[in-house]
Amino acid sequence: MAPKYNLxxxxxxxxxxxxxxxxxxxVYARTSIQAAKRNAQKHRxxxxxxxxxxxESLRRHGKLEPxxxxxxxxxxxxxxxxxxxxxxxxxxxxxxxxxxxxxREVKFGKKSP
Numbered sequence: 001m002a003p004k005y006n007l008x009x010x011x012x013x014x015x016x017x018x019x020x021x022x023x024x025x026x027v028y029a030r031t032s033i034q035a036a037k038r039n040a041q042k043h044r045x046x047x048x049x050x051x052x053x054x055x056e057s058l059r060r061h062g063k064l065e066p067x068x069x070x071x072x073x074x075x076x077x078x079x080x081x082x083x084x085x086x087x088x089x090x091x092x093x094x095x096x097x098x099x100x101x102x103x104r105e106v107k108f109g110k111k112s113p
Contacts, residue, residue, distance in 0.1 A: 042067045 046067035058064035
């Protein structure tokens with residue numbers, strides 16, 4: 001006797017889609033909670049152990065420096081590559097690096113101001 005259930009694309013796709021959506025929601029919720037905990041811990045450490053709401057307000061309005069950004073990828077990149085300040089032209093914010101200046105001189109044959 002043959003089985004009495006119908007196995008086709010719809011009957012397989014719906015449970016797979018539901019499982020995928022549930023998994024994505026679970027992962028998103030977990031990572032969001034972990035990021036919020038890390039952010040709160042970073043702000044607590046910046047305030048000396050407990051969140052100071054006055055300092056937090058000053059940070060959000062640009063009057064106080066934000067806590068140091070401690071992303072693991074950024075830390076790893078900075079330890080391998082360095083802080084990236086070696087080639088910067090002094091006195092300019094957002095200026096060109098020494099290598100960019102040399103490339104432009106070679107390409108266009110003129111010096112930068």
